Amino acid sequence: MFFLNGGNPVNKKIVMTKDKLIEVFDLSKIKLPSEAEFQKVLNKINELIYMCDDMRDLDLTKVNTFEWEMHSLPKRREDIPQIWDRRDSFLEKAPVSEGDFFRVPRIMALEESSSNGEIDE
């Protein structure tokens, strides 16, 4: 293991806990994995947090957050409606379409009936 400040993990302000990580999985819309993979992610985050704790050595109170500077801002496009003639080719790429619409799985009704997410015929 390589630590830049030789710091002590006990002194970390915020470690990632199992409960918090379960919340993060939910926020990320990713299923909870096997216990082994869960532990692997937990270790990765805490290793990274440990590495990041070095930044606490710096006095950042007078430092601005980073922003890109540009020589010359891009010219904006004119706000003029354009005729878009690619609807048919766009719809051709849809997994399922009907008329001028994409068809997507019917979720709201399924939440009530708890049946599977099939495309309603």
Added chain:
Amino acid sequence: MSSVNFINLTAKEITDGIINKKWTAKEILSSFIGHIKKHDMFLNSIITLSEEQAIADATRVDAVIARGENPGLLAGVPFLVKDNICTEGIKTTCGSKMLQNWVPLYDSTAVKNMREAGAVLLGKTNMDEFAMGDTTETSFFGRTKNPRNISFIAGGSSGGSAAAVAAGFCPIALGTDTGGSIRQPSAFCGVHGMKPSYGQVSRYGVVGYASSLDQVGPITRSIEDMATVMDVLAKADTNDSTCDAFDRQSFSLLGKGKQELKGKKIAILSGYDKKLVDKQLLEAIDQTVKICIEEGADVFEVELPIALKYAVACYNIVAFSDASSKLACYDGMRYGYHEDGKNLSEMYKKSRSSGFGEEVRHRIIIGTAFLTQGYYEEYYIPATKVRQLIVEEFMNLYQKADVLISPVSPTLPNREGIIEELDAQSYLKTFFTCIANLAGIPALSLNVGFTPEGVPTNVQLCCPRYEDGTLLSIATIIEKNIGSPYVAELISDEGVN
């Protein structure tokens, strides 16, 4: 039909021959397609070969020549594109199950500019899934092998593009670079790769990993070709608000002027533990420094203490947080692979958990964690401030230096399947390249030869932001002294070397 072996030609030589009617774009294309079909089944550098479209492009170039019109800077030059750069009518998978069947309706600006310059699009190259990795082993489509030695990894994430150029499948490929993804595979495969300044090249139509770090750039076997590609790519674009609108210089014309290093101030990066860097790579720096001194440059050592201490942590927080946000749209409904669920939340989770591979899932989770309350204030905001300090450290450096020389990676290419722990060397592995992305400066991985065993060696050159032309000029002089990398010898039909 010419008896020239087209595979070994540079883009410049190909275009000159087409314009002078020594050969046609279709003859060139046929030769490259044949070479790819013979060897790529063993290298796996290409995900989609778009032969029909390539024939149409080459036919168009030949017709333009026949009419006596200007065919463009890259007339008839076959090129390949990393599979996270949109191509109209050609699958753009990002190396992921999530987008394995996605066909864009438009060309990215980079691809559009290349095709308008007469280049012939051959297809799409393999990559780490969503550009997250440095081996091209996380691709849903299998790993890419290194054409210099197939037991080595090709590097990543633009491993397919670098391997293809090294194998002679094309003289030019495009990659993207978020933390070294053009430069490290170029180093491992023995070719040149450049990450332009942030804002130099449009990112419109690039499936982003981390918007404030990503850039599109060229991979070539000659710096002259690289300068020509930069002339084609580096243009203002109203479709990308982060692409600067200033008038660019001609990079290829710079290369044609008198080149000299006399009076140039060249900084050599120090302050890191050199025991962690492979001896051959330190020797490559010494060799490059010797050339610079002989050419009249002033050479001195510099340290970048803030970057050295904090860059990798800062980079990981910024990149992973950006990624968690960028990849939120792949939910199985708006974009990407879909699996049914009992309700909306379950559908999202099933689609994303099956559609993304392990490394991508982990980076999304880590990035999301750093954006949650508490972690955001404690880590994300400080990281953006540390990034500002790193930018200022580079600005101070360039008050006294024209270019910074460092390794690209601390190691020569590893053998496949070696799982690396988070240790000192893995920290340095990202450090040398990610500092250029954090600071937005142009950086070039320059091949400077091969070890007696045929393993490529290289150095990284970094110049101030928007001094991409200076960077290419300096690289041209070093290349003139050392020579350009050759096409890898793919000895048998099995691709074994």
